[in-house]
Amino acid sequence: MVDFNAMLAEAVDQELDNLLPAGRELEHRLFDAMRYAVLGGGKRLRPFLVIAGGEIFDMEMAQCLRTAAAVELVHAYSLVHDDLPCMDDDDLRRGRPTVHVKFDEATAVLVGDALLTLAFEILADRRTSADPEVRTNLVAGLAKAAGGHGMVGGQVLDLWAENNPLDEAGTVRMQRLKTGEMIAFAGEAGGILARARPQQRQALRMFAHDLGLAFQITDDLLDAEGSAVEVGKATGKDAAAGKATIVAKLGIEAARDRATLLSRQAAAHLDRFGDKANPLRALCEFVITRSN
Amino acid sequence: MVDFNAMLAEAVDQELDNLLPAGRELEHRLFDAMRYAVLGGGKRLRPFLVIAGGEIFDMEMAQCLRTAAAVELVHAYSLVHDDLPCMDDDDLRRGRPTVHVKFDEATAVLVGDALLTLAFEILADRRTSADPEVRTNLVAGLAKAAGGHGMVGGQVLDLWAENNPLDEAGTVRMQRLKTGEMIAFAGEAGGILARARPQQRQALRMFAHDLGLAFQITDDLLDAEGSAVEVGKATGKDAAAGKATIVAKLGIEAARDRATLLSRQAAAHLDRFGDKANPLRALCEFVITRSN
Numbered sequence: 001m002v003d004f005n006a007m008l009a010e011a012v013d014q015e016l017d018n019l020l021p022a023g024r025e026l027e028h029r030l031f032d033a034m035r036y037a038v039l040g041g042g043k044r045l046r047p048f049l050v051i052a053g054g055e056i057f058d059m060e061m062a063q064c065l066r067t068a069a070a071v072e073l074v075h076a077y078s079l080v081h082d083d084l085p086c087m088d089d090d091d092l093r094r095g096r097p098t099v100h101v102k103f104d105e106a107t108a109v110l111v112g113d114a115l116l117t118l119a120f121e122i123l124a125d126r127r128t129s130a131d132p133e134v135r136t137n138l139v140a141g142l143a144k145a146a147g148g149h150g151m152v153g154g155q156v157l158d159l160w161a162e163n164n165p166l167d168e169a170g171t172v173r174m175q176r177l178k179t180g181e182m183i184a185f186a187g188e189a190g191g192i193l194a195r196a197r198p199q200q201r202q203a204l205r206m207f208a209h210d211l212g213l214a215f216q217i218t219d220d221l222l223d224a225e226g227s228a229v230e231v232g233k234a235t236g237k238d239a240a241a242g243k244a245t246i247v248a249k250l251g252i253e254a255a256r257d258r259a260t261l262l263s264r265q266a267a268a269h270l271d272r273f274g275d276k277a278n279p280l281r282a283l284c285e286f287v288i289t290r291s292n
Numbered sequence: 293m294v295d296f297n298a299m300l301a302e303a304v305d306q307e308l309d310n311l312l313p314a315g316r317e318l319e320h321r322l323f324d325a326m327r328y329a330v331l332g333g334g335k336r337l338r339p340f341l342v343i344a345g346g347e348i349f350d351m352e353m354a355q356c357l358r359t360a361a362a363v364e365l366v367h368a369y370s371l372v373h374d375d376l377p378c379m380d381d382d383d384l385r386r387g388r389p390t391v392h393v394k395f396d397e398a399t400a401v402l403v404g405d406a407l408l409t410l411a412f413e414i415l416a417d418r419r420t421s422a423d424p425e426v427r428t429n430l431v432a433g434l435a436k437a438a439g440g441h442g443m444v445g446g447q448v449l450d451l452w453a454e455n456n457p458l459d460e461a462g463t464v465r466m467q468r469l470k471t472g473e474m475i476a477f478a479g480e481a482g483g484i485l486a487r488a489r490p491q492q493r494q495a496l497r498m499f500a501h502d503l504g505l506a507f508q509i510t511d512d513l514l515d516a517e518g519s520a521v522e523v524g525k526a527t528g529k530d531a532a533a534g535k536a537t538i539v540a541k542l543g544i545e546a547a548r549d550r551a552t553l554l555s556r557q558a559a560a561h562l563d564r565f566g567d568k569a570n571p572l573r574a575l576c577e578f579v580i581t582r583s584n
Contacts, residue, residue: 026449114445
């Protein structure tokens with residue numbers, strides 16, 4: 001299975017490599033672990049959204065890459081903290097030991113903290129945009145998407161749902177917060193960089209929002225159906241943990257239909273952008289056909 | 293013992309109360325725990341530095357309070373994560389159960405994450421400054437002070453030192469990172485808000501840096517000498533954990549002399565600011581005479 005854009009993923013990895021601190025000081029253990037957490041692969045969905053969104057407006061690749069890297073650092077931090085023993089207690093991520101297994105729990109907590117902080121440092125740097133208003137809009141957008149009213153709030157709901165089952169609306173809300181807000185921000189970020197019109201930014205958000213839901217459903221389908229070798233992490237865990245997923249609510253077939261519908265809906269939001277949005281259209285296809 | 297500025301501390305607490313989300317949603321447990329972590333008292337040293345620094349330049353109190361609150365949220369998050377079982381494993385903070393004891397470990401991890409993120413959201417908001425360049429400078433400054441080359445790096449060194457004793461220079465470096473960079477940023481923040489000249493900002497940084505070291509030493513002296521009732525947290529823990537402190541390196545008397553020297557040095561950096569810096573001068577006195 002070919003990833004949706006191997007060349008772009010390599011450029012993103014290179015940028016992340018440049019932006020992550022190197023380990024010369026005594027605290028190199030932190031930097032080593034940050035690099036381990038971020039540079040171990042991953043689909044780079046969010047960076048791809050940022051970059052393909054920026055390309056619609058002919059933004060400079062260097063600026064898109066920095067913004068994409070910041071978003072990916074936040075995603076990586078969230079995985080490190082989610083994997084902790086007191087959270088999802090996962091030993092395996094992308095086919096490798098998780099950070100707290102490879103290093104230790106204290107390091108994993110601090111790695112997450114440092115990655116989150118670095119993301120904001122990158123966005124606030126003038127190399128991300130010469131326009132301070134753009135930089136501050138990026139910071140505000142990322143903070144809203146990642147915080148208590150976004151990703152962290154969703155994670156709280158997800159943990160809570162283990163003992164307090166959510167209904168379908170609750171599950172949708174949990175996923176909108178836990179992954180949807182960050183993916184919507186990734187979709188919009190290229191438009192923020194480009195100072196695009198509010199309607200354009202909103203169309204990108206809605207595209208990414210629907211795409212993100214489709215992506216989440218196919219993720220859950222892979223968990224329900226796949227083997228650990230193919231998917232690269234432990235599978236069947238969601239059901240075992242009584243996790244609230246759309247697949248658990250609707251069943252496999254209806255969930256697959258829902259993903260297809262969401263993917264088409266996502267593509268429809270791109271109509272206004274013409275051919276420049278073709279990479280994002282291809283992503284809509286990829287999301288419902290992927291096998292890892 | 294009177295705190296250095298009870299009225300100001302009340303204004304800061306009021307601002308924090310306004311800025312922290314209220315618990316209407318399902319994820320209210322997160323917001324409740326964030327409020328518990330932040331609103332339980334504390335000396336508010338960093339907010340005081342921000343506000344008194346801003347007053348030198350006649351900055352609006354509302355802007356200073358928002359900036360001060362952001363800095364305090366980062367401080368509060370660092371305490372919540374530091375107290376975790378996998379880190380310092382503290383059950384008591386400011387005379388109350390720590391967040392992971394009162395709630396649970398997962399909530400404590402997420403509370404820290406949400407507080408850190410909220411701090412950046414507050415700074416990026418135009419209510420903090422109408423000038424986007426100022427907002428982005430605040431974000432950049434806070435991120436540098438709080439991240440892997442600042443507070444988090446210092447925390448890594450501090451944990452590492454438990455099994456790999458630091459020499460005096462290493463201890464000073466650890467404390468500069470762990471608390472010094474954030475305190476220097478708090479000192480400088482009023483100058484950033486005011487677009488003060490670089491030399492003025494540098495003088496404020498150096499003032500706060502020296503003050504922060506003095507504060508750290510008196511903190512360690514209180515830990516070495518005080519009782520838990522007076523200090524409001526478990527005492528004698530540093531020595532028991534083999535923590536690297538200046539007090540452990542120099543002994544109590546020499547450490548006290550060092551704090552006095554640093555306090556005087558701090559005050560000297562304020563000479564250029566005239567009477568407007570009197571609140572900061574009073575703080576230099578307070579730091580070496582405090583008993584909690």
